[in-house]
Amino acid sequence: MKIIKDKKIIEDNWTHIADDDKIPKGNITVSLSRWKKEKIKLLARKENTGIRLSPSDKVEDIADDLEQISLVALEFPAFTDGRSFSHAKLLRSRYGFNSEIRAIGNYMPDQVFYLVRVGVNAFQLESPELLDTALSTMNDFTVQYQASSN
Amino acid sequence: MYQYNNDDQTILNERVSQFRGQTERYLKGELGEDEFRALRLMNGLYIQTHAPMLRVAGPYGLLSSKQLRMLAHVARKYDKSYAHITTRQNIQFNWPELKNVPDILADLASVQMHAIQTSGNCLRNTTTDPLAGVCIDEIEDPRPYCEIIRQWTTLHPEFAYLPRKFKIAVSGSEQDRAATQLHDIGLHIIKNGTGEVGFRVLVGGGLGRTPVIGKVIRPFLERKHLLSYLEAIVRVYNLNGRRDNKYKARIKILVRESGIQKMTEWVEAEWQQIKNGMELSDEHIKDIQAHFALPNYEEKASQDTSFESKKEQNSNFSRWVKHNTEKHKTPGYRAVYLSLKAPDTPPGDITSEQLDSVAELADQYSFGEIRTTHRQNLVLADVKQADLFELWEKLKLLSLATPNIGTATDMICCPGLEFCSLANASSISIAKEINEALDDMDYIHDVGDLKINMSGCMNGCAHQSVGHIGILGVDKKGVEWYQLTLGGSSENKAAIGKRLGPAVAKDQITNVITTILDVYIKQRYDAEIFLDTVERIGIIPFKEAVY
Numbered sequence: 001m002k003i004i005k006d007k008k009i010i011e012d013n014w015t016h017i018a019d020d021d022k023i024p025k026g027n028i029t030v031s032l033s034r035w036k037k038e039k040i041k042l043l044a045r046k047e048n049t050g051i052r053l054s055p056s057d058k059v060e061d062i063a064d065d066l067e068q069i070s071l072v073a074l075e076f077p078a079f080t081d082g083r084s085f086s087h088a089k090l091l092r093s094r095y096g097f098n099s100e101i102r103a104i105g106n107y108m109p110d111q112v113f114y115l116v117r118v119g120v121n122a123f124q125l126e127s128p129e130l131l132d133t134a135l136s137t138m139n140d141f142t143v144q145y146q147a148s149s150n
Numbered sequence: 151m152y153q154y155n156n157d158d159q160t161i162l163n164e165r166v167s168q169f170r171g172q173t174e175r176y177l178k179g180e181l182g183e184d185e186f187r188a189l190r191l192m193n194g195l196y197i198q199t200h201a202p203m204l205r206v207a208g209p210y211g212l213l214s215s216k217q218l219r220m221l222a223h224v225a226r227k228y229d230k231s232y233a234h235i236t237t238r239q240n241i242q243f244n245w246p247e248l249k250n251v252p253d254i255l256a257d258l259a260s261v262q263m264h265a266i267q268t269s270g271n272c273l274r275n276t277t278t279d280p281l282a283g284v285c286i287d288e289i290e291d292p293r294p295y296c297e298i299i300r301q302w303t304t305l306h307p308e309f310a311y312l313p314r315k316f317k318i319a320v321s322g323s324e325q326d327r328a329a330t331q332l333h334d335i336g337l338h339i340i341k342n343g344t345g346e347v348g349f350r351v352l353v354g355g356g357l358g359r360t361p362v363i364g365k366v367i368r369p370f371l372e373r374k375h376l377l378s379y380l381e382a383i384v385r386v387y388n389l390n391g392r393r394d395n396k397y398k399a400r401i402k403i404l405v406r407e408s409g410i411q412k413m414t415e416w417v418e419a420e421w422q423q424i425k426n427g428m429e430l431s432d433e434h435i436k437d438i439q440a441h442f443a444l445p446n447y448e449e450k451a452s453q454d455t456s457f458e459s460k461k462e463q464n465s466n467f468s469r470w471v472k473h474n475t476e477k478h479k480t481p482g483y484r485a486v487y488l489s490l491k492a493p494d495t496p497p498g499d500i501t502s503e504q505l506d507s508v509a510e511l512a513d514q515y516s517f518g519e520i521r522t523t524h525r526q527n528l529v530l531a532d533v534k535q536a537d538l539f540e541l542w543e544k545l546k547l548l549s550l551a552t553p554n555i556g557t558a559t560d561m562i563c564c565p566g567l568e569f570c571s572l573a574n575a576s577s578i579s580i581a582k583e584i585n586e587a588l589d590d591m592d593y594i595h596d597v598g599d600l601k602i603n604m605s606g607c608m609n610g611c612a613h614q615s616v617g618h619i620g621i622l623g624v625d626k627k628g629v630e631w632y633q634l635t636l637g638g639s640s641e642n643k644a645a646i647g648k649r650l651g652p653a654v655a656k657d658q659i660t661n662v663i664t665t666i667l668d669v670y671i672k673q674r675y676d677a678e679i680f681l682d683t684v685e686r687i688g689i690i691p692f693k694e695a696v697y
Contacts, residue, residue, distance in 0.1 A: 108181075140167075
């Protein structure tokens with residue numbers, strides 16, 4: 001599956017693992033609750049691990065783990081739920097997370113510009129045919145009023 | 151007033167292109183109904199009963215004559231040659247066609263106007279006192295801070311998908327003319343013990359289904375921290391506000407459920423983390439303030455004697471001066487209200503011809519600036535007293551000189567059942583009936599200071615719960631009924647009106663209003679205004695007379 005990362009369309013090499021799935025080989029993301037339970041086991045693997053944050057999760061709950069993970073996936077159960085925007089902002093500006101922040105789930109290409117501004121640098125869309133639209137929206141505005149996290 | 155620089159203009163132009171693309175994708179079926187809905191709302195576009203409704207921002211109510219002419223042009227070219235002023239100082243068009251909206255926005259952008267964030271679950275237009283910069287009870291002009299907030303809120307990337315809409319109002323004077331206690335955030339410019347200017351910050355006020363008066367979250371905020379404090383409040387709200395029920399999603403519910411103490415702890419903790427990185431420099435504030443420098447007032451304006459003699463000679467003029475003009479900071483000048491509440495027109499409506507003419511008058515008499523007011527009227531803020539008589543005569547010809555500002559017929563009224571898809575009952579036709587019942591100007595002036603607010607549904611766009619008399623249209627099995635409240639206020643002593651009794655039928659509403667006013671006239675002491683009488687005697691005497 002293709003995603004956008006750092007403004008380029010690339011082949012994705014991550015798998016999002018449900019809480020009751022077996023751990024496969026390769027890079028995986030797990031939910032915050034699974035991460036908390038299986039952290040040691042997950043970190044013992046040689047591949048990378050990422051954490052998925054749902055809008056109701058608290059960013060501060062993973063603050064101490066950020067150095068050990070290489071991806072935070074922010075979930076959008078609905079495009080109207082804007083909590084992940086604040087999560088991205090806090091991950092970048094408060095907790096200094098420098099690795100991939102990826103938006104996953106139900107959001108619009110039209111939200112990508114703002115997501116980039118709050119620090120999201122990777123986009124996995126439910127409809128991959130919209131990746132080009134999403135890429136083009138990154139240039140919607142050339143100036144802005146607020147300080148940026150990207 | 152604030153003049154756009156290249157960056158401001160670029161943002162507007164790019165916003166128009168963005169929305170044009172979104173509209174095209176929607177019309178081609180590439181963008182879903184729900185998705186387009188969210189995007190169009192953040193461009194001020196509703197789909198209403200008969201046609202889309204476009205809400206254009208009036209940034210803190212300040213417009214130039216050039217902008218007014220553009221509104222006239224838009225009304226003429228794309229609508230039915232009239233516009234409507236809202237309680238949040240915005241301008242609405244009721245009949246544009248969806249396919250034309252990108253063109254309308256492009257026309258508006260050519261005069262530094264837009265419809266950005268005038269709807270949707272985002273940071274809305276900031277409102278203020280229509281007499282800002284000229285009123286005699288002002289601590290400091292709130293408009294520069296409104297402009298600073300305008301820039302911060304515009305396209306704020308983190309706060310475009312909040313649990314619900316979010317409104318900020320700023321007042322810079324002793325008398326609150328901006329209903330700041332009924333906003334998600336209310337800011338009062340105050341001076342602390344050492345004379346330093348800052349803000350008292352209120353949070354969690356609001357109207358609608360659950361009217362609540364805002365609570366103080368910070369008694370004094372240094373002005374350099376304005377944006378960091380706003381950001382802290384909105385971030386706490388974005389992360390913690392309820393998203394399970396849209397009627398419980400406003401920040402007022404979060405404040406109620408968590409308690410103001412907990413809310414304050416959250417906000418202060420968040421603020422401590424960000425305050426140092428977001429300070430406003432004195433220099434920046436000064437730069438913005440320079441945009442609102444006083445116009446070139448004539449020093450000799452107060453030497454004029456014609457004003458006093460005209461008042462003596464002409465009682466109608468004198469009456470208009472008394473009701474429709476206000477004292478001004480600068481001797482020899484007055485602020486003039488243009489009443490959009492003529493008896494035979496829907497409250498707050500203004501035609502293209504009137505808009506063009508007002509633009510002319512603004513150029514001629516008031517430095518080319520016009521303000522919109524919370525009570526849906528217009529203001530020319532800087533008129534020489536020597537010009538008032540001439541201005542009055544011209545306003546009369548335009549039906550903009552009804553001397554009813556602040557009186558019973560200066561009603562706030564929503565579009566109601568005839569225009570709005572949310573409404574349960576008519577409001578404009580009821581306003582007309584009340585106007586007809588109260589057709590005697592002497593009687594209206596005898597009744598005096600009275601604020602009647604009327605909404606056609608629970609959403610309360612016309613702020614009925616804070617009307618001295620509030621009228622709320624409800625639907626009972628397909629029939630329109632009206633619920634009355636007394637004693638509400640959005641001013642300094644803000645209060646939510648108390649319910650008078652069971653709803654009354656549509657054909658009874660004017661009788662009920664006149665009965666209420668009769669009770670007041672019988673019971674009042676000397677110059678006691680309606681609101682004070684209600685507070686003193688309670689609602690029982692009114693109830694007994696009505697039911």
